[in-house]
Amino acid sequence: MYKSIDEINERIRDGSVRVVSAEEMPDIVDELGVTGALREVDVVTTGTFGAMCSSGAFLNFGHPEIPIRMEKMWLNNVEAYAGVAAVDCYIGATQESTTRNAEYGGAHVIEDLISGKSVELHARAKGTDCYPRTSITNEFTIGELNQAIMVNPRNSYQSYNAAVNMSDRAIKTYMGYLLPSHRNITYSGAGCLSPLPNDPTLSVIGSGTPIFIGGANGVVVGEGTQSSPGSGFGTLMTSGNMKDMSPDFIRAATMTGYGVTMYVGVGIPIPLLNEEIVKHTAVRDEDLKTSIVDYGTPFRDRPVIREVTYAELKSGSVEIDGEEVRCSPLSSYKKAREVAAELKSRIENGSFTMALASRPIDSQKRNKPMAEKGYVYHVNEMMVSTFVTITGQESVKEAAKRLLKGETNHLPVIDAENRLIGIVTTYDVSKAFANDEQDMTVSEIMTKNVITIAPDAPVDFAARTLQQHNIGALVVIDASRHILGMLNSYDLGDLVGGRGRR
Amino acid sequence: MKLMVEFDSDGVQYPNIAAAILRSGVMVNVERALIDGDEGWALLDVDDRDAGKFIAALTRKGVSIRIQKDAVSHNRTDCVDCGLCISICQKQVFSFDENWQLVVESDRCVLCGRCATYCPQRALSIQK
Ligand code: SF4
Ligand code: SF4
Helix, strand or coil, X not given: CECCHHHHHHHHHHCCCCEEECCXXXXXXXXXXXXXXXXXXXXXXXXXXXXXXXXXXXXXXXXXXXCECCCEEEECCEEEECCCCCCEEEEECCCEECCCEEEEEHHHHHHHHHCCCCEEEEEECCCCCCCCECEEEEEXXXXXXXXXXXXXXXXXXXXXXXXXXXXXXCEEECCEEECCCCCEEEECCCHHHCCHHHCXXXXXXXXXXXXXXXXXEEEEEEECCCCEHHHCECCEXXXXXXXXXXXXXXXXXXXXXXXXXXXXXXXXXXXXXXXHHHHHHCCXXXXXXXXXXXXXXXXXXXXXXXXXXXXXXXXXXXXXXXXXXXXXXXXXXXXXXXXXXXXXXXXXXXXXXXXXXXXXXXXXXXXXXXXXXXXXCEHHHHCECCXXXXXXXXXXXXXXXXXXXXXXXXXXXXXXXXXXXXXXXXXXXXXXXXXXXXXXXXHHHCECCCCEECCCCEHHHHHHHHXXXXXXXXXXXXXXXXXXXXXXXXXXXXXXXXXXXX | CEEEEEECXXXXXXXXXXXXXXXHCCCEEEEEEEECCCCEEEEEEECHHHHHHHHHHHCCCCEEEEECXXXXXXXXXXXXXXXXXXHHCCCCCEEECCCCCEEECHHHCCCCCHHHHHCCCCCEEECC
């Protein structure tokens, strides 16, 4: 059995269409079977509401009386890309304000416009014969724009890694605040309610598929940037008229310590045309797997800690190394349901009809990483492998001698098995002498929380770590805390300055 | 319940909390505290049934006591019920109800402030 898109649209027009949400589908298919479900249901609605950094909007301001070809422009002090003709721009969601940093950015400009607030435009130009003006400052609202078209280059991730932090320091990421030593897990996506998991082979969704976006009736442009459906990480490029959007479904956000992002509500209706499509929409959270990866490492290929299903993630706690770790989303499931429900009511009241995609999206495509052409230096190439150490039981006086002899400012402290347990610096030792404490033991004055680095870390990361902690050297250790060398900031100096020359 | 106890320059001279524990025989948990030479504060957790007795024992010159209620305030309009705060807070102040709407149980809060800093919608604030 199969159904045509025209039949479904006919039912939408006469009000007899039967729409269910993707959450309800598995039970319906269990009860009625695939053929029965195809007979009974016409459209399955999906929804997601999460942080989509890759978002923005094209705006057209119209020409002022003395025309200007805007070359640089700011909206509420957030720079927009003006290299698109004379009075157009693309405001990107993650661009931060020049005055308020990450507390206000492109996403906030977009949300303010959608909320009807007035926004200040400031633009500069060099001036030409046909566009003589060199600057303009003006207030405008969305109603005064000719067009405000949201375009999200990458949206509706099929699935996304869950994040954990295995390192011993808290980190601030686009996945939220990750506590040290795997004390929390964050994840994104609505699981079985998300659009792409309901059409993983992209047999229905393609260029031209009508969607709900941010409150507007929009469209799938086509394949999203970085799309990798062949490995389960497909994305879509989407678009919609911002003038029809609502702050209920578009929200600017700031991931503290990371930057600005935008929460976008997207819902895609899946018309049930044949049994294959029905089977895909019967997906449950138990069937949808993703990986929990360690964001505590600075590499692109972050270690996978374990596989996990969306059912486990949604349960609120996941086991890692025999411990129950609290786990919470950063996308909103409640809002995702509101998106699916709103889409359902639009279809039922006849204001949203179905269409077949005009061009398919390659469902086998896999994403490629960047092939860096320049040479990337690693810590083990820059560290010094001759270094002096001391044990905790030795005296501060001995530490002073060792520092002098080694001509160094940093003295790693080791235990009987040669493992790193602390560090003393010339500052610590001088302080002890000044306080008449030279007979104390090293372990009494050492810093226990040593900032370390792995030998295979890129030096750029090492430089950032040195800067963040405002220290002069890092101890390079292996996984069992044996010291391999020392990385001094003065050794990095010229490298960080003149990369590529050695 | 949680008690926010503030000490002025007189209050910090004397071991007020220790004395109140001894005098009342009530056990309390010091959840957070910051005390220096001139002033200080401590957030105490005390069993509801013993609170009256303990407060009476702690009431002295230089000590002011306030029952800490609504430590976190939650702006429903700004919140999108993402749930990020749930796993960030180690005191389990936040959870979802069966409709995935955020529930805030403020009485467990120890005012660390982390949720307010990291809520992506800036929908939380901490009473000080
Ligand atoms: S993190 Fe903020 S927006 Fe998200 S659920 Fe908590 S209070 Fe609401
Ligand atoms: S202030 Fe700290 S303890 Fe209180 S709710 Fe926020 S994260 Fe939890």
